[in-house]
Amino acid sequence: MSDIIQLLPDSVANQIAAGEVIQRPASVIKELVENAVDAGSTDIKVIVKDAGRTLVQIIDNGCGMSETDARMAFERHATSKIRNANDLFAIRTMGFRGEALASIAAVAQLELKTRPHEQELGTKIEISGSKVENQEPVTCAPGSNFMIRNLFFNVPARRRFLKTNATELRHIVNEFQRIALANPDVTFSLNHNEQVLFNLPTTNLKQRIAGVMGKNSNAQLIPVETETSVINIHGFIGKPQAAKKTMGDQFFFINNRYMRSPYLHKAVTSAYENLIQADHCPPYFLFFEADPSIIDVNIHPTKTEIKFEDERSVWKIVSASVREALGKFNMVPSIDFDQTDGIEIPTFRKDEPVAVPSVSINPDYNPFEPESTRPSTSRTSSSPVSSNWESLYEGFETSGDDFWRDDEPEAVILPSRENMEEPESIKQVTLPSSEGSDRTETGTLYFQIKNKYIITSVKSGIMIIDQRRAHERILFEDFLKNIQSGASVSQQSLFPEEVSFSEEDAILLREINQDLRIFGFELQEHDNCTFAITGQPSFIKNVNATKLIDAILDAFKSGEVDPENEIKEQLAAIMARNACMRPGEVLSQSEMAELINKLFLCTAPNYTPSGKTVFSILDNEELDKRFR
Template identity: 60%
Template sequence: MSNVIQLLPDSVANQIAAGEVIQRPASVIKELMENAIDAGATNIQVITKDAGKSLIQVIDNGSGMAETDARMAFERHATSKISEASDLFDLRTMGFRGEALASIAAVAQVELKTRRADDDLGVQINISASQVESQEPVQCSVGSQFCIKNLFFNVPARRRFLKKTSTELRHIINEFQRVALANPLVALSLTHNEVPMFSLPAGNNKQRVVNMNGKQMGNNLIPINTDTVMVKISGFIGKPESAKKSMGDQFFFVNNRYMRHPYLHRAVMDAYDNILQPETIPAYFIFLEVDPQIIDVNIHPTKTEIKFEDERAIWQILNAAIRESLGKFNLMPSIDFDTTDQVHIPVSHKEGELVEPSVEVNPFYNPFEEESKQSAPSYNGGGGGTATFQSKASAAGWENLYEDNKSNELPDFSALANAEMDREEKPFEEQQQEPVQQTFLSSGSKDEAIGNSRFFQLKNRYILTSVKSGLMMIDQKRAHERIVFEGFIRTLQSGASLSQKSLFPEELSFGPEEVAMVGELKEDLMTLGLELEQANEETFKVLSTPAGLENVSAAQLIDGILTDFRDGEVDLQKEVTEQIAMSMARRAAIPYGKVLSSLEMGELFDQLFACQVPNFSPSGKTIISIMDMDEMLKRFA
């Protein structure tokens, strides 16, 4: 029987490796930019066409390569970064495994021009599907110029799985931002389809953040800086009021390498506890410097996950550093126990001694006297003021009650209760003369909320009502979300949108990634009544908003839509509008915690059961739950 195990050809092995390292055009840009950083480049240009599907060009002014090195760079596991296993624990470069160029060359047509400063001529190498097609001398500038054409041309299945151009472009922008934020001393530019998207000059960390995210971001940054034996932390965190409901401006860097770390993200969120609006996430740009020997970056093919030797200690240091920064800028609630019960001493002035002004206080002054003078009897009191008989009687009642109980016995609270009942029986005009502590069960009256209403609101979240089979519970937010969504769908089907023009258009600022998304969705948003007009490169004016959306601002609405589309994959045009309608309904729905009157709960109930699908929200979550009588009887058995 013949042997069945054989070695794979290098071209096939490289294609398999490319499946892990090169997932999409953004992965190519990430690897080539990081190689340019390692080569000492101070200026990097990235040029793409069709979101990298047709062309990716990365030009740098780094050290360049000799002819032999340029050829060896495309061999698998050929690297200048490490020579033995122990070097993995002392890494200070971006790349080190020697898989990037080999993987790119296995699934694309690659052209490289490179020259060192000491060489008169450079070298040009053309490779297609891991096969070297040509190698010759060429005149070129110092550094390297990579030209990647027709990505995945020889792997049709992988190319079919690429998303639409706008989605792939967003991934390219994300990778570009990560490299740019980690290397502020390097000038970077990104051009897509001959349209400049980023042009970032060299500068410091704050300048890089502002240049990338817009001037508005600069006003919402709080510096963070701490230095310990284990880790040095620097960077910026966002002010609580600038927090958004979307992810996108959260960045961790370890030794100038971007990483994803949910555990440390939890440390940031914990530091913001009780000072953020519900379901919002603050922006942060945090740089950690640690000894390379206490981290492991070789646990993920794309090197975006990092393992720390003592993650718990890093968590505590990061959490404390953020709390300290928030406290310095008076953004966290605090109580100064040291000054409690201390005598206040006014600050002296050079002009002379402080003279306390003479102020006559009338304890019987009633600011509402003029309104009630005609309906309520009043009597002259001391001090030239007036006091109502009811107020005096009430005060006298308390004094007499206290005088009658000078012994250790407790006051007779039944007398107080009787006095309160007598007060309630008096005419309204007399009752309004004295302050009354009120408890509001809902926006309706007490009788309406308890006696006359079919509905009861539980925890300002659920609506309860009795039905034949038992007790029905309705999630108020999901119910309103379904109502608003079906209203948008009817608008789409009728072809006529109901919008409300803005008298003073609100201006919204976006980053380059968000500008591209808004431009893509602009026509679909207009179909639903949200009309935007671009004022400049990063600002849009909100000319009109959908009618009937009182629970959400235009900024929150658009921010929510962009959040849903940042990671969403929608291809068909009709699905785009439905996805926008779903996103708008989610943001415009009645929030949890809002008190509803009986009338509002009744209207919500009626509108919900007029919907085509009342049982589920647009995202498929349960709206209605019924506890039947049999289950209730079991509970009380």
């Protein structure tokens, strides 16, 4: 039998490695910017075109590379950070495997210009699909300048799997934010299609968070500072009111390396128990400092998952640190023992005489006397009450005419139904039944129970309607009708509200701005990701436009909205769910009548847009069974 096992060519091996390391343009930025940080750069510029499909350029002022190092950096497993296996357990740098540049060069057209600070000439290298096409001396600035063009040009299947430019740009922003947050002492900038998205000068951590996440986040931060023998923690957590339904503002860093940890995420959220809603998540930016020997960063190809030697202890420390920070800033109920008018606890000394406790009483007090004739004097005594207590009941001896007799009890008179006031939790209204409709009987009563359900009688039994879901269904179909007819009307705001978003949210808002305009939203973008809401849908009442837009953005980020499908219908469902009446809302008779009539004019009154049941019928047979 002939030999069939062969070594893969370097170009093929590099493409396989690229499948693990380079998943999208954001992966290129992650690898190269982390290398720039490791090179000691103090100023890093990221330039992107067409969300990284056409160009990704990273310019830094780091240490640069010599001619030999520049050529060797593109070989597989070539690194300056690992010398032996023991070094894997003492890693404090970002990259260390030595596969990033080889993987990028395998699936793109790459150009590198680099020069050490102590040399006058630098080196220029051009590589396409792992093949070195040119290498020559060049005059350039100290540091490194990487230009990656036409990513996945030789792997068209991978290129077809890339998402829309807006989606890929959001991934780029996410990777950029993680590195920028971990290095506030480095100046960062991000440009996309000649538009400045981020310009972050050197600053402290709190200001860096505000620069990355939006200026409104600054007032929502609570500092965390803990030092233990296992791990040190510093950073910031968000106030309970800053919690959101979707994740995105949660960051863990270990030795300045971003990491994911669902286990430690639960440690943080457990500290917010009873402070936020169950389906909400608080923002946090927590930095861990630990001995590299107690962590393992080499358990995942992207190096974002970290394994701790003693995870249980770390969990307890994280949870206690967050609870302590919330308590210090009065985010949780606490007893203040520093009050000047605090509780005085008496002390007992052996040499002090023990006095018999005394009470102040008035033995002449008669509760049946008018207040004006009562004696106002009182005396302090430790003796029992005087024995003339029988005098209190003088005048109560009566004949049978004054009080009821044992053999003839007085009848208890109940108020009539006409005079009885109904409880607020039950309201009724009589609705005329539609001609040709068998859903209700003529003169049917509608009852609102617990400010949540509307109950009515139908021919087949009893119908129970969820009023909030009914309103959601009505709004959804109203949105669709307005879209189809193009009749959406925007109510202009006399004083437009200005709202600041993070760069990720701003990118998404620019993408869906035209769709929001169809519903009646009018948004004008100002500088620094600030938008002015100049108009909102006219038929939405008592709804905060900012919260409604936040809910739409959260739906996009959580994947609830699929941009590949009909986006207008999905937006209509989200807006209907967030614009419908609040839970527990009390309805007047006219409001209840209008709600029920509109519901049964809908094309599908049975279910909400998400498929939840709007009403249920308890049939007559089931009612009969319950009373047998």
